[in-house]
Amino acid sequence: MFLNKISLFIAFNLFVTIAIAQENTAKTPEFLQYTQSTWVDSIMESLTPQERIGQLIWVAAYSNRGPEHRTEILNTIKKWNVGGLVFFQGDPLSQVTLMNEYQNAAKVPLMGAIDAEWGLGMRLDSTISFPFQMALGAIQNDELIYEMGKEMAHQIKKVGLHLNFAPVADVNNNPDNPVISYRSFGEDKYNVTKKSIAYMQGMQDEGLLTTAKHFPGHGDTSTDSHFDLPQINHSLERLNDLELYPFKELINAGINGIMVAHLNIPALDPSGKPSTLSKAIITDLLKGQLGFKGLVISDAMDMKGVTKGNAPGVVDKEAVLAGNDVLEVVPDVAKAVAEIKMAIDQGILSQKTVDARVRKILAAKQWAKLNEYKPQPLTNLLQDINNPQALLLERKLTEASLTVLKNEGNIIPLKSLDTLKIMSISIGADSKTKFQKTLDLYTKITHFTLPMEASLKEIEAIKKELPQYNLVIIGVHDDTPRPRNTIKFSEAVQTFIQTLPFEKTLISYFKNPYSIDKLENLENAKGLIAAYQDGNSAQDLAAQLIFGGVGANGKLPIGIGKKFKAGDGLTIKGGIRFKYTLPEDAGMDSKTLFKGVDSLMNQVIHANGIPGGQLLVAKNGKVVLHKAYGRQKYNDTTKVTLEDIYDLASVTKISSALPAVMKLYDEGKFDLNKGIADYLDYFKNSNKADANFKEILAHQAQFNPYITYWKNTLRKNGSYKWSTIKKDSSARFPIKITSNMWLHRNYRKKVFKAIKKSPLLEKKEYKYSGLLFMLLPTIIEEITQENFVEYVDQNFYDKLGAGRLTYNPDKKFDKKHIVPTEHDFIFRHLPVHGTVHDEGAAIMGGVSANAGLFSNANDLAKLMQMYLNMGTYGGEEFIKESTLKEFTKTQFPENNNHRGLGFDKPYLKYIGENSNTAKDASSESFGHTGFTGIMVWMDPKEELLYLFLSNRVLPTRANTTLYKLNTRTNIQQLLYNAIK
Template identity: 65%
Template sequence: MKIKYMLPLILLLLTGARSNAQKVPVQKPEFLEYTHSKWVDSIMNTLDPDEKIGQLLMVRAYSNKEEKHKQDILDLINKHKIGGVVFFQGNPEKQVQLMNEFQQASEIPLLGAIDAEWGLGMRLDNTVSYPFQMALGAIQDNALIYEMGKEIAGQIKRSGLHINFAPVADINNNPDNPVINARSFGEDKKNVTAKVIAYMKGMQDSGLLTTAKHFPGHGDTNVDSHHDLPVLNHSRTRMDTLEIYPFKELIKAGINGVMVAHLNIPVLDTTGKPATLSRQIATSLLQDELGFEGLIITDAMGMKGVTKGNAPGIVDRDALMAGNDILELSEDVEKAIFEIRKAVQKGMIREKDIDAKVRKVLAAKQWAKLSDYRPMESKNIVRDLNTPHARLLNRKLVEASLTVLKNDGNILPVSGLEKLKIASVSVGASEETVFQKTLALYTAVDHFRLPHDASSAAIEKLKEQLDDYNLIIIGIHDQGRLPKNQVGFPEPVLAFLKEISGKNSIITSFKNPYVLDKIAGIEHAGGLIVAYQDSKLTEELSAQLIFGAFGASGKLPVRIGNKFPIGSGMETKGGIRFKYTLPEEAGMNSEFLHRKVDSLMQEAMDNKAIPGGQVFIAKDGKVVLYKAYGFQDYSDTVAVRKTDLYDLASVTKISSSLPALMQFYDQGKFDIDKNLGDYLPYFKNSDKGDLSFREILAHQAGLTPWIAYWKNTLRKNGSYKWSTIKKDSSSRFPIRIADHMWLHRNYRKKIYKAIKKSPLTGKKEYLYSGLVFYLMPEMVENMSNTPFLTYLDNEIYRKLGATTLTYNPLSGFPKERIVPTEHDYEFRHLPIHGTVHDEGAAMMGGISSNAGLFANANDLAKLMQMYLNMGTYGGDRYIEESTFREFTRAQFPENNNHRGLGFDKPYLESKGADGNTAADATESSFGHTGFTGTMVWMDPEKRILYVFLSNRVLPTRENTKLYKLNTRTNIQQVIYDALKE
């Protein structure tokens, strides 16, 4: 044999050897078992040649277009018996209605498809958008990806469709890729492969057809095939071991479909044809070599990557000749059928090959249950597509994707709040962001914004303002729909980011991760978080991560230049502060919980028991409901906000001196079995001197319940005694009660004297009394050698981040943020707004342990969660657990006294309507209520925290409807009931 003939033969043998060596056992797609079913056979017997071709065509459909669009599709269905439709933008109700109409018009059930790579939200309004695949690439638990696949499958099927053109199996190894990029799971082929298989299996296990794309790999391109034909100049070894690798593994795993891309790959086809039109790629490689027998689908046939230089109809024919089964979005259905029919007549395409393709399409329809087609109901579809499970899964995915690249000095999670002055800067945002609002849930944060086009002067001003802060939290925002690899900031803004990136800064990037390589110096930030995309959910959860609601676990799925390699990512501590989430994450029913609580609050407002209020519910440290209801007063003008402050009334008793006394108990400075006279010598030689604090705090010391101190300031004619109250302040009258009321500086002594002289009942039995709580601030000061408010702020409130937990709130908050209480026409002669309701506390300068504290529900809950945690919160221990066990147990149950030390407890025999708690509250639970209509309650056994704030005393304390309706404990019972639902 001559050498010139031997070389081609040797090459052919080598090629065959390589092809045979690469063949591996594959799992056939399940739908193939139906290719010769009775249903498929019966339909094949009814189709003429043109109708068979029609079954291989899918056309574009929108649910947000005019009537003509619908009629055009109906014409294609009636005239050409097209095989299916691919839905794009619109809304789910209209999509279902249209699909039902299309199915009704079609003699053969239509295959409904959608390109929903990150869920229906990619195409439809009012539906869930899951994270882009690059964010998912950071997740370490692929079971979450599988669960997402199942959920997306259920949503797509509920919207009347049967196939998802996903997952994207491309390995994005080109940071400048303009079309794949964030749509890819990343750069590591094994990570990408594991995740595309998990996603695929989740969908297919739930009865949805899937399509891996874009074969043989679109990741290393710098051209968008929508606009031109990309060229991949790689060796065959490179293609086999990298680009094609995920597709091989998907085929082994039983993928239903593969979408062929518009790519020019010379090593696979020297003709320069797009892969879509290449028999060497769509048949020889994909089917013969890789053994794929499922549906082969073209990428959209209107893209410039395939239409350039190819006429409509002809290009469809060539795609079918190349080996594709379904032509997606043909530009001209009639021309496509004409050219394909002509090719069959000329012998360019065998009729039996057309039949085989049609049988595959029909088999896929039967597997998708279209052989038993029923119209889809559009009623309640938006609710069905936005279930709590779907929303919670989305949160879990985002949470698991967040990636911490820097954590110098364990700056994350943020600790030592009492030492920090924190600023947040949103770069590229036009208004206060969700990120900033969520940061503010944890502590006081001053917010700043830097527009993407900020001037140098604006930047200099901002830098001067930031000099006062020792922690700066920066969010780098992206306003685009897709997180593209573009910085989008001018040089002055980039210079600012470089300068601000230091050890006292935490930066969260909501942009494409590749952007970090284009921001100089960002790697020097003390904390650096990659959120991968900008959405309300990524912003909210990134802020929660910063304060330790949960820990970071994400790993970078791509390399960021020379700054961070693939796999970078640090774990951080979580579970140390509140996690704001959905009730389902705490094992509760969202719909039931919100409906019942809303209903009970509405009932109270309708009956004018309260004008409005705040409700806060947490389970296991997870905030499952935090809402503001109604208005600040009955005038219906100022709606209650979650940031508004309420007068806590007697909840002050367990929120001020009591935690300090427990700390002193731990330190050996305070003994509950010592007496009042031991700590306040003024009372030593009185009948109060020998009262033990165990008895006092359990309300079993026989003290008088209450003294109307204010009545001693009045003459018989109702005017104020000259020695007590003046209209103007002075050195002798420095204590402000109201604008026109200034109390004598020594009046506190009169209060002490009144307490000292008050009669004892002579019985050691339960009788609620707040008298000694007026004295406790002095005790705290004596034991700590620190002013009372300073001690509370430094040792408790600021450390907790409870910055609205305060006395005399007008000194730090605008009046409009403070909810008014009673119209006092007996003592102060004015509506009370911004000062304490309790007269005695007002006469103590607003500072007492009996009453006087203000807060919003969120900040009060931080203190209560510390109690529920038996002394810990935010990674700090405030009080020993043994101390809490002692203070929160019933001290004298043998005397029918249900009280703990300072804390209220459930009645020993009565609960529910006849008790002070919900019927299901456990014996270990504890809390307190307040005269203004407040309640806090903790249940350590069930890990439940409940805060209820209202101003039921508006306009008068005589309004007792809140008690009669039993609103507070009825809502508390709903919490327990929600756990049973």
């Protein structure tokens, strides 16, 4: 009697407290309009009392278990007429196949439910996992959360299901919470509420039933209800103000369902009962005082938080008596049905109450269109689930969640790459991480990994390396796909982390941010990024953030001890360097792009036009295709990788001397109206003294196309002249062509002489010529008084982070990463591998502006993107915009010359397959091609960058299949098609 009075007193006070707080009227869930529908009436009439009880019971199902489990589920459906199935682990195809079979066996269409808080990937393989709710809590644009809800609904419905047990609406204000933590939107009730509503509305707007959980609030627990019954000892005022707040707002917003947790909350029910078995909490509070009319679903009835001390069947009956409409994951259906039936027979539970709940369940099924049930098709299932927009959305959410907690000296994004010597350490990893691989895309970095249980020897080896570098990038990784608030690093590793040279350290933290508080001194790092989880997208995008490929505006959704408070987070502007992303992010269609490009590349490879190649496509500064194809050589097993470097041939012209010329032009040190003789006295009395650079660079200065300089090294019998080439190096023969060919130190004079004495063509019209580019390195050295290679390295390649853009690559790289070119049996008498293919450039010691540069697509693209940006990249101006506009415009169209200054341009009139570009390339576009099978092209109108690297001259330059198939320009046209 005394306890009853206390209960009434508490209930009255609770009612007053909550009623005063409720300013809005609870919104009736949409599905309730069907409770008296013709279809629901017909189903009710067809069901026996026992079958109606069955509708209240939903059981666990798996799509990765054997035939015995399938048989068990089929028998349960047929015998007990259960209302629904809750699916757990498996795969999408098996999931749909089984659900179709189960529906076929059911008297009443089954409700298919899944616990997919962060997407189907939480339960089914080969599907997408969106970021955990804690990461989503950092996002400032709730529209993204809404879009996630819509996409999630689309995917869940595709696998034949109708209800998602989400969102988690718990306010996680206990850092030691073992079960909610990363599953919550955070510790701020308003943020949790806004995001829960956005998530819910997205799903419901796409026709998916939703369930907010875990009522009345599981956020401030230190016990996992899967294993025991947590107790929450807060006052009514505190519960009403904090824990209940998101649920009240979700009810007002019209959520379909509420899941009740297994919690002991004395202030709401002093009996000690789990909330799932509490009439005071479910019937009086949730349904009565809060006015919730939707589906009330219990948390799983096999969890120890409710089963402990409660007998099977009896516990299910108690849950129904407490007010639950649905019992989730009932382990013993027979006992549950028997106990509930007995309660009806004894008058403890009325048939009217059961019928009302069944009608509610059936109404929800009708809202989910189960009254029009059709088997779910398997066709294109995986493609539909893993659609490009969903994949992009996952990356957008991850990017938007990135939270910069420290940015001392604006270290993020990194600038002045030429001043940095960088090492990276992935802590908690045994091999090179995705984080490190993405860092590699931006500049040269030396990588180390440190396992969780690293030995002192391993740690000491890394510590010895630290002084050699002026920047240390740390990735702190997790050992579990779910970011628990734990630190499992060995004591030695923890000590290493806590004693890092923080004054030169930038940390990306891929663990639960709560655990930052368990490692001393991390807050002293020069830069600190909270990435929330250790997935590929988080690692990839955190690395891009460090270099300015993406920005950040995430705000910490929780406090981290005394180090950081909820709401902390700095805004970082991105877009200063490449963003590596998906085509849809740049307004391109991935299906058109990938399928078309792959088809054309496979065509030319199978036709032996090229053994392989690399492609890079960027739009709006976003790299949307970056792929290696085929092999380095025919009949070889060495596949092309993205790190491999190719001989750029004539693309060297616009990649070495031309940027130097433009920079010197900016500085007033190079005059386009002057000519070669103004910078090289040797040419003052030549027939080329009067030609100005504007005409020469536009290829209409009457220069001959090319001179076969190497032939002057030979006697008539084919042997080398004694004064040109020797087998061994010496002071007189220091220029290496091959290991058995060393050129005389003065042979360059013969090249200059040949150029000087070469006759001019009759007409001043467009005729492509490489003669000037043999001279430009010397001209640039005369102007700058610096070594040419050092000049372009220091002023361009080093600053761009383009370490693989280089001359004489065999001096820097292992040959396995240098793609071979022609088998030269005329001049060098061996296959060319590691040195320049062009004989003229080879005679110049591998350093010419005519040819000689090597690169992979990624590093060459940085230079080309700088051009496309009209002179800027990485937050730095390399060349003035006005200069690039001058050099990239058609100079002499009146003379039927389509060229710019150094740059190639589209023909003045498109002539079909014989044109040098795709039909849709704009007149503003510019680029160049290379004899070895290279093409680079930039289109400012579409902000489109295209690089095609190949070694079509292997084994012979006579192979013109690449040209005949028109592969390069056909691929270029595909890019425009993908934009359209």
